[in-house]
Amino acid sequence: MLFVWPKELKQLGLLGMNSRNINYIARHNPRHLYPIVDNKLLTKKAAIDAGIRVPELLGVIESNHELSKLPQLLAPLTQFVIKPTRGSGGKGILVISGREFDFFLKTNGSKILQSDIRRHVNNILSGLYSLGGKPDKAMIEAMIQYDDIFNEYTYEGVPDLRVIVYKGFPIMAMLRCATHSSDGRANLHQGAIGVGIDILTGKSQYAVQHGRPVTEHPDTGKSFKDLSIPYWQEILRLTAGCHEMTGLGYIGCDIVIDKEQGPMILELNARPGLAIQLACGLGLEKRLSFIDRLSTEVMEQDADKRVSFLMSNQFQE
Amino acid sequence: MSPRAQVYLLGLLLIIMGLGLMAYKSEMLSMPVKPGEYATVWTVEAKVGFTADGGAVKVSLALPKNQNNMEVIEELFSSSGYGFNIYDNAGHKRAEWTKRMASGKQTLYYKLDVYKRPSGEGLPEFDASKMRAKPNWQGERQEALRNAAASIINNSWQTSSNKESFARQLLKSLNDKSNNDARLIHNNLPDKKTVDIALDLLSLAEIPAHIIRGIYLEDDRNRMSADALVEIFDGEKWIVFSPNTGAKGLPDNFLVWQRGDVSMLDVAGGSRSAVSFSVLANDVPARKVALEQMGGEQAALLDYSIYSLPIEQQSVFKFILLVPIGALIVIFLRVVIGIRTAGTFMPVLLAIAFIQTHLLNGVLIFLLILSIGLFVRSYLSRLDLLLVARIAAVVVIVVCLMSFISIVSFKLGVEQALTITFFPMIIIAWTIEHMSILWEDDGPMEVLIQTAGSLLVAIMCYLAMTNHYIEHWMFNFPELLFTLLGMIIILGHYTGYRMSELLRFRYMRRS
Ligand SMILES: Nc1ncnc2c1ncn2[C@@H]1O[C@H](COP(=O)(O)OP(=O)(O)O)[C@@H](O)[C@H]1O
Numbered sequence A: 001m002l003f004v005w006p007k008e009l010k011q012l013g014l015l016g017m018n019s020r021n022i023n024y025i026a027r028h029n030p031r032h033l034y035p036i037v038d039n040k041l042l043t044k045k046a047a048i049d050a051g052i053r054v055p056e057l058l059g060v061i062e063s064n065h066e067l068s069k070l071p072q073l074l075a076p077l078t079q080f081v082i083k084p085t086r087g088s089g090g091k092g093i094l095v096i097s098g099r100e101f102d103f104f105l106k107t108n109g110s111k112i113l114q115s116d117i118r119r120h121v122n123n124i125l126s127g128l129y130s131l132g133g134k135p136d137k138a139m140i141e142a143m144i145q146y147d148d149i150f151n152e153y154t155y156e157g158v159p160d161l162r163v164i165v166y167k168g169f170p171i172m173a174m175l176r177c178a179t180h181s182s183d184g185r186a187n188l189h190q191g192a193i194g195v196g197i198d199i200l201t202g203k204s205q206y207a208v209q210h211g212r213p214v215t216e217h218p219d220t221g222k223s224f225k226d227l228s229i230p231y232w233q234e235i236l237r238l239t240a241g242c243h244e245m246t247g248l249g250y251i252g253c254d255i256v257i258d259k260e261q262g263p264m265i266l267e268l269n270a271r272p273g274l275a276i277q278l279a280c281g282l283g284l285e286k287r288l289s290f291i292d293r294l295s296t297e298v299m300e301q302d303a304d305k306r307v308s309f310l311m312s313n314q315f316q317e
Numbered sequence B: 001m002s003p004r005a006q007v008y009l010l011g012l013l014l015i016i017m018g019l020g021l022m023a024y025k026s027e028m029l030s031m032p033v034k035p036g037e038y039a040t041v042w043t044v045e046a047k048v049g050f051t052a053d054g055g056a057v058k059v060s061l062a063l064p065k066n067q068n069n070m071e072v073i074e075e076l077f078s079s080s081g082y083g084f085n086i087y088d089n090a091g092h093k094r095a096e097w098t099k100r101m102a103s104g105k106q107t108l109y110y111k112l113d114v115y116k117r118p119s120g121e122g123l124p125e126f127d128a129s130k131m132r133a134k135p136n137w138q139g140e141r142q143e144a145l146r147n148a149a150a151s152i153i154n155n156s157w158q159t160s161s162n163k164e165s166f167a168r169q170l171l172k173s174l175n176d177k178s179n180n181d182a183r184l185i186h187n188n189l190p191d192k193k194t195v196d197i198a199l200d201l202l203s204l205a206e207i208p209a210h211i212i213r214g215i216y217l218e219d220d221r222n223r224m225s226a227d228a229l230v231e232i233f234d235g236e237k238w239i240v241f242s243p244n245t246g247a248k249g250l251p252d253n254f255l256v257w258q259r260g261d262v263s264m265l266d267v268a269g270g271s272r273s274a275v276s277f278s279v280l281a282n283d284v285p286a287r288k289v290a291l292e293q294m295g296g297e298q299a300a301l302l303d304y305s306i307y308s309l310p311i312e313q314q315s316v317f318k319f320i321l322l323v324p325i326g327a328l329i330v331i332f333l334r335v336v337i338g339i340r341t342a343g344t345f346m347p348v349l350l351a352i353a354f355i356q357t358h359l360l361n362g363v364l365i366f367l368l369i370l371s372i373g374l375f376v377r378s379y380l381s382r383l384d385l386l387l388v389a390r391i392a393a394v395v396v397i398v399v400c401l402m403s404f405i406s407i408v409s410f411k412l413g414v415e416q417a418l419t420i421t422f423f424p425m426i427i428i429a430w431t432i433e434h435m436s437i438l439w440e441d442d443g444p445m446e447v448l449i450q451t452a453g454s455l456l457v458a459i460m461c462y463l464a465m466t467n468h469y470i471e472h473w474m475f476n477f478p479e480l481l482f483t484l485l486g487m488i489i490i491l492g493h494y495t496g497y498r499m500s501e502l503l504r505f506r507y508m509r510r511s
């Protein structure tokens, strides 16, 4: 089959790009609230204020003349991540997982020098990776030590969990697992695997790579069948709380699970992609309209109550 | 009212308003809805080349005569470093370039736009009293030649009834390969062309005759030399013949450059001089007609139309009015089809550049610049430059490439490439930057997809923007802008699936 008929997509309740932009993003995400999610530094601050855990911030480089601080900043660090504060789609993210003599080790094992990092930071500052090429800042973050449970589900990269939260209700989730071809980053269009996660149980349902179904990780051979995400209830509450934190109605929360500290928010997206539907094998439209039909009393509950409401209703009226 | 209903209402209103105004203008003010006839304007370029001896130089070039069926609209001379003037020499207009010192290869240009009128034929009056000097074929050795000439003249005389048919017979025999006399004459005078021989024979027969030099207006002809015709006087009027076929009459598409026995080009102080011509056709709508029809008092709408602007601004507006068409197409292709392009409206700018360069040239130049640019940029990325500086550097390189392409194509005689100066350089530099990041992050495949997407969209825009109908409508009915606006507003509220999504979700799990 080369394509699907629009009628079929409609039946599956698939959300298209145009509909997402007009009916959900434009309608429920007020523009003036975007900076909180578009700027990762502001997201971090807002999350800390709201009592939500985030990866530790180790330093910020704001401008070119601060580049000279870089050696001093990096000296005590062995594992860290450098990223643009306004990047998206995994662009400009450098994950350093160790050091060897003068070299810094990337997750894929290749070695780079401090001068390479400096150039990378320079690129970030000049806006190479940010939307519209606006000058940007570079942030240095602690590297997440992912939970052992994911050991065989990812290759050279931290798996992150994407949860779509609509009006404060988490409605769909997928785990993104890095592969060799995605270069340690967990962005689907770069070749990472999307594992659809049942929003009610945290268990895997389905998995895709490049839009096609897969059953096991191509690099490790581990089957996704019995993957179950730990801390599931806590994750649901965490993501539901992002609604209050940002004021946005339609967001994608990126969650990572640290070995010691448990789930934390990596970043938030005001324009979350549609690939999650492929990963779950489910259309978003039905769940979105389920939420739209809820009464205001239900909507005005706090995050914990909203999650338990979902648990008991299971998207059924 | 829901925003959705508002959008559709506003959109429809705008569409109707635009179409209504258009209908009013075409009904009441008889502005033609169909594009009128397109008249062809020919751009002819004469290129004078010679090698200067190192001293003073004087170049004089015959200029085209006014002709009943041709109208010279505009003339342009290039005279870098030369003194230039136009003078009249006994009814012949000539251009003269002068310079105190020149050496080496020299090139001078004269360019003109001519419009061929559908009607009007023939050439103006011409003094018939002057006879061409008879050829000097004296002596023993030329006897055979003299006899052959006399024999041809005699035969033609026998087989004709008047001067016109005599001339035709003469030309026929001269071109007849099996005619022994003609062969003998050609062999004896190997340097002379048939025209010159014909003129010699005509003068021996006491018929006033002279040469006409000029060029045939045919599209896209480069580096051709002037063609010659023969004109004879039959006692009442001048008649033109083609020396090679004997066909009578001035060919319809013949631009007379010089008439009578004066030289085409004189160069003093130089050698190896030659003049060559290139011809290019441009289609221009014959708007004048429409304009004359619309004149009158009721046309307040027209007083504020684009025609009230000076010609130069009009031609600028022609482009500006086409930009919204490009924008509409871009929106359609992105929102309904789902084509990915590099930079939202970059393809429109590209399409405008293509209009100037012609499609194929434009696409080739774009791909060339893009690939060389990507190559250079991959080196620049190793130099630790700031982004702004890097883009500026790429701009400089793009400009270098363009100059280079212009110069090379000019040397090769490909004229269109010269206009690539219209390429939106900054945008291309940004595109190169964007593509190179894409290459690093998402691999060459994505670069290919986006380049192809951008090109596809640009070509679609180009095709729409160069469509005669669309061009005519946008220029003559600018109120259609309202219609476009309405369509854009409605498209902006399209929430259906994109065509590309039918592909993207083809492996979607069906339950
Ligand atoms: N602190 C971190 N530790 C380990 N990996 C990280 C860290 N931050 C980001 N990554 C990796 O980079 C990917 C993209 O990061 P994210 O912050 O979501 O940026 P983007 O907005 O570009 O998607 C993550 O999925 C993860 O694999």
Ligand SMILES: [Mg+2]
Pocket (backbone or CB within 6 Å): A089, A090, A254, A267
């Ligand atoms: Mg992300």
